[in-house]
Amino acid sequence: MKDEYILRIENVTKDFPGIRALSNVSFKIKKGDIHGLCGENGAGKSTLVKILAGVYPNNTYQGKIYFNEKELKFTSYSIEEAIKEGIATVYQEPVLVPQMTVGENIFLGREPGDKGIINWSKLFSDTKEILNKYKLSVPFFAKLSTLSVGQQQMVEIAKALSQEIKFLILDEPTSALTEAEVNYLMEMLKNLKDNGVTCIYISHRLEEFFRITDNITILRDGQVVNTVKTTDTSVEKVITMMVGREMKKRFPVRDSKPGEKILEVKNLSVSAQNKMVIKDVLFDLRKGEILGIAGLMGSGRTELVTAIFGEYGKHVTGEIFLEGKPVTIRSARDAIKYGISLVPEDRKKMGLVLIQEVYKNISLPNLRKFSNALSIDKYKELKECQKYADDLSIKTPSLFTITESLSGGNQQKVVIAKWLMSNPKILILDDPTRGIDVGTKYEIYNLINKLAKNGVGIIMISSELEEVLGMSDRIMVMREGECTGILDRKDATQERIMALATNLKRSYRYN
């Protein structure tokens, strides 16, 4: 009965200098299954994916991998060989050419035609055929740059399928998607399964495993903890296996006593490129309060907080009051001056200078604290940075480590450390736990609660409804640039938030 397994991994061990990333990993995947792979950051998921995708060739690891009963022996550091074998990987950030159309991207490098001349009509009809066959709702003539991240992933998947691929690895496909897009992706994966495609599915959102996977393999510290049938387990059990300890609560408890008003936003509107991105938003924030902002991606939630942070310059109308006084914020400099800090949505692009050392990232907005016009007191700087690194328990070999080499969760902690050092009165966090493992998430929640307790006003955007519900005192829901409602913690449910986030009817309530 061996042939029912499409992939067998046997005793795979992979070492990096000074560290063992995978240790004796063995598990099997049945043909036509969706197989979940989960573990905290650094558990070895990415390394395993890279081995399967051909990034690490055969001679860089020990152990054997059988695909369709044939041993995989990749020799080069490229994914071409894996694709030839029939294994394709879809990453969280699509790797496509934004200036080209869907069809051109799908057939990039394999354009149908003769003697170097492209047969455009065949390219487009083939594209259509693939999209229709797997029911992928993407306009085939659209330019990639006009599509959402979710749609771009569909194109990635279509590209893989067009190469007769029967084995897909999805590496955190949903971390950049909205709830609606996730739902759509789930449907699509079920569809692929019906068409005989096998998938490895990796995600930090454990609930997703229970919606689509057949089996789940849990990794911890480079070892397989267990492979279980999805129907025989639960989110709690999986978490316990992942972290190796009992994790009773997903969100820490806190008693909130919001103080006086610290921020008031009245009729805030933003127009960018002749489009109203934010329309007449009205809300307030109190000292020590956590205001959650929910909404689908593209609902204007990021635009709202970046507008408060001064990113839209003069394109903002409306009034902002800080501790009762009207203020004008035209740039990030202004915002920081008023004691507002922003942990941005995309830490790699907007939060960090990845090629620099950890301490330089932490001190970047705070250099004035330890410098005069002529020089920086580097030792005072290091001392201060060390304090914040310890407080946040940033796991880094030293402050001189290049930030790029830290794990995602620790990179996010560096961003948070940098803003904590500036002693903000208001801290805005835009999806702070995106792509971060359960353990680190919990630490970040604790940190946010501690700050709130110390009187910092907190605005927290989240893509995960549970997180918004678990953390916030009040929840503001946004849709198409408007605030469709602000709910108290006790009145809020997933259903009510989703209704406000998707419903056209405006049920505006504010007090």
Place this chain on the structure above:
Amino acid sequence: MKQLNFIDKIKKIKIDIRAYTLIFALIVIWLLFGSLTGGVFLSSRNFSNLLRQMTIISFLAIGMTPVIITGNIDLSVGSMTGFISVIAAYLQAILLPTFLPGLFPALSVELLGIFSTIITIIICLLLGLLIGMGQGYIIAYGGVPAFIVTLGGMLILRGGLLAVAQGKTIVPIEDSLRVMAQGYLTKYPGIIIAVIAIIILFLVTLQSRTKKTQYGLKIKPLSYDLVVTSLFSAIVLGFVLVMNSYRGVQIPVLIMAIIAVMVTYLTNNTRFGRHIYAVGGNKEATKLSGINVQAVVLKTYALMGLLCGVSGIILTGYVAAGTTSGGMNYELSAIGGCVMGGTSLMGGIGTVFGALMGTLLMTSIENGMSVMNMSVFWQYIVKGLILVLAVYVDVTSRKNKSL
């Protein structure tokens, strides 16, 4: 955590190796030319020449480093050096002699000459600063790509140079200006300066140790610090002694050393320096950290312009004239020196020291080949090949590191 510490150590060693590769390459090339020329290349006389040859380019390479670190480029520096050089000559030979004696009839010819040189220096530095700021403003605030703005600047300034020179070589130049570019420090002032530099080196080391203890940071054993500092002191003293065995330390080389130390300090120890690296590493994140990115870029061009001023003045003093071909292709040598010295054209990475080493390497090749009497065409070909090779080695070493 212990395991990770180990990785970090390996990485650190790797970075150090990268920094030393250049010095190693330099020594190999020196020895090679030394043996090919039967020791002539390594004589203190030739060594002195070599350093003078690199000074004018080195001012540009020092200024280019911050510009490239922020992810920009300046193609106009050669023309700007030439332009300012011609302006300096014009001031000294034509403009100032016509009215300076009339204004100060009481002064002697010698004093008038010094006065003329001082005015020339001030005007040339201001001119460089202004041109640099103008280009920087268009790049930073106008949003025009640096490549285009400075390409335009290169043509405009070359045109300006020709307009001022009118096809002629402008002479004569005051002695006081020529001394700045051709003069030597006599034996004892050279040694005194070396001693002062050594004292400063020791003081800085000791101060950093007290500071570290004050903030409770780990310090290396005193003996280690002393050995390292002594080593650097020996290099400084050795350099001065070698120079003294010919005709002494050259004044332009001293100016270069002072400027190099100043700009190194600027990039390593000031907010502005930090901002330069941050802008080059990630512009968006830097802006969101409340830093005025545009002002940072403008300032790097202002500094570049100022150093073009220095370079132009020294060029005039060295040639003892203003010539129409002054500064031709200097921008390429300066950029080549920076890149060779490990400055990344992608931005965010680079050091002044590296740029100097890169320039020294390029000049050594040039000098060695001319000492060997090889044709000029070979010099171009070899320099080109070595530049590409150096960057290739750099790129591959980086790739291996990331794996």
